[in-house]
Amino acid sequence: MTQSTLSHxxxxxxxxxxxxxxxxxxxxYSPLRAWLAVFALALGTFSxxxxxxxxxxxxxxxxxxxxxxxxxxxxxxxxFAAVAAITAAPLTTLCGRVDRKWLLAALLVAYVIGxxxxxxxSSYAMLLVARIVVALAHGVFWSIAAxxxxxxxxxxxxVRSTAIVLGGIxxxxxxxxxxxxxxxxxxxxxxxFAAVAAVGFVVLVAVLFLLPGLPAQGSGSLAAxxxxxxxxxxxxxxxxxxxVMIGHFLAxxxxxxxxxxxxxxxxxxxxxxxxxxxxxxxxxxxxxGAVVGxxxxxxxxxxxxxxxxxxxxxxxxGDSKAAAVTLxxxxxxxxxxxxxxxxxxxxxxxxxxxxxxxxxxxxxFNGAIAIGSLVGGLIxxxxxxxxxxxxxxxxxxxxxxxxxVLAGRGTRSTENA
Numbered sequence: 001m002t003q004s005t006l007s008h009x010x011x012x013x014x015x016x017x018x019x020x021x022x023x024x025x026x027x028x029y030s031p032l033r034a035w036l037a038v039f040a041l042a043l044g045t046f047s048x049x050x051x052x053x054x055x056x057x058x059x060x061x062x063x064x065x066x067x068x069x070x071x072x073x074x075x076x077x078x079x080f081a082a083v084a085a086i087t088a089a090p091l092t093t094l095c096g097r098v099d100r101k102w103l104l105a106a107l108l109v110a111y112v113i114g115x116x117x118x119x120x121x122s123s124y125a126m127l128l129v130a131r132i133v134v135a136l137a138h139g140v141f142w143s144i145a146a147x148x149x150x151x152x153x154x155x156x157x158x159v160r161s162t163a164i165v166l167g168g169i170x171x172x173x174x175x176x177x178x179x180x181x182x183x184x185x186x187x188x189x190x191x192x193f194a195a196v197a198a199v200g201f202v203v204l205v206a207v208l209f210l211l212p213g214l215p216a217q218g219s220g221s222l223a224a225x226x227x228x229x230x231x232x233x234x235x236x237x238x239x240x241x242x243x244v245m246i247g248h249f250l251a252x253x254x255x256x257x258x259x260x261x262x263x264x265x266x267x268x269x270x271x272x273x274x275x276x277x278x279x280x281x282x283x284x285x286x287x288x289g290a291v292v293g294x295x296x297x298x299x300x301x302x303x304x305x306x307x308x309x310x311x312x313x314x315x316x317x318g319d320s321k322a323a324a325v326t327l328x329x330x331x332x333x334x335x336x337x338x339x340x341x342x343x344x345x346x347x348x349x350x351x352x353x354x355x356x357x358x359x360x361x362x363x364x365f366n367g368a369i370a371i372g373s374l375v376g377g378l379i380x381x382x383x384x385x386x387x388x389x390x391x392x393x394x395x396x397x398x399x400x401x402x403x404x405v406l407a408g409r410g411t412r413s414t415e416n417a
Contacts, residue, residue: 040206045168047199050176057181058189066124085367088139092359100214108204110137115197143359163289174278242364247396249372258386263324277332284336303337304401311394
């Protein structure tokens with residue numbers, strides 16, 4: 001692609017749609033089977049994201065079970081995100097020549113093995129190894145899942161299939177983490193890991209039965225990374241991703257102490273509000289799927305503006321319960337549009353090396369989880385307290401918005417996407 005950046009498309013076309021193509025046309029591969037495969041990928045996204053954040057609600061019991069502090073147990077989340085961020089790009093490019101169906105199967109096997117290892121872990125070291133195994137698969141899965149979904153369906157449904165796959169992220173917040181926490185609290189944290197292993201096995205079976213052979217489209221060489229990095233617009237997309245996701249996770253990771261200490265919400269109601277946030281995100285994800293096809297740029301600008309405003313207002317008026325609850329819902333709706341919009345943008349910017357480009361996006365996303373949660377923790381523990389994280393999160397989201405605006409001004413010769 002020579003002259004495209006964010007989309008300004010009329011009607012419902014997008015660049016990612018034009019990039020979409022079914023790599024194979026196997027006899028008997030029906031539209032129904034294709035959409036079932038897309039939903040299987042969504043379930044895979046749900047399972048990986050659930051596993052990534054599962055320890056959050058179980059840190060005290062995990063720490064007690066393997067005889068470490070809660071803070072040390074927290075590294076099972078931060079370290080997981082860091083490993084996924086560091087390894088996503090190189091591992092994805094090295095797997096660039098592997099048929100996508102069999103690569104997915106291998107990743108899911110690693111996912112199941114890692115979580116089964118966690119179910120029998122009796123020491124922190126063993127549990128950490130189990131988490132690393134899953135984290136290595138996590139980064140690659142995220143890098144290829146949306147690109148595979150686009151190849152499975154007709155071009156006109158490419159954005160919709162991307163939204164469905166990324167809907168697994170919101171679904172993990174709404175159902176995965178709360179259910180995993182509930183299972184762990186009632187039957188022990190080992191059982192919670194066994195449950196997510198079972199979900200991963202279901203996805204593995206579905207992939208083996210539903211996906212056709214999908215020959216790789218990438219070069220399968222680490223040289224693909226510097227090649228895609230020479231694309232200035234892709235670097236902008238990665239920078240926007242990093243800025244807004246650090247801001248989001250910096251603020252959202254510590255939303256519980258904010259709601260309790262600043263807003264005065266009871267501990268029991270925090271879980272309910274987090275569920276509300278997740279539901280808002282689930283709804284927002286599919287709204288985004290409808291509007292991204294019209295204009296990726298407008299969707300991202302709108303979502304970033306609304307998210308920035310909601311965080312600023314939450315910082316200013318968070319001591320009001322009504323305002324805090326309303327702004328939390330608005331934040332959830334706006335944030336949900338970002339993964340769909342950003343992933344669509346990335347796929348458009350690097351059609352020939354979509355997996356390598358997606359891996360950079362995934363690295364930025366997961367790196368943001370690690371950085372945001374780490375820096376947010378330092379801020380919350382300081383004299384600034386939990387209120388400050390919303391202001392800093394808003395500032396980072398505003399920086400992402402400004403970067404996007406300046407990028408648009410610098411490249412007015414855009415191609416409809």
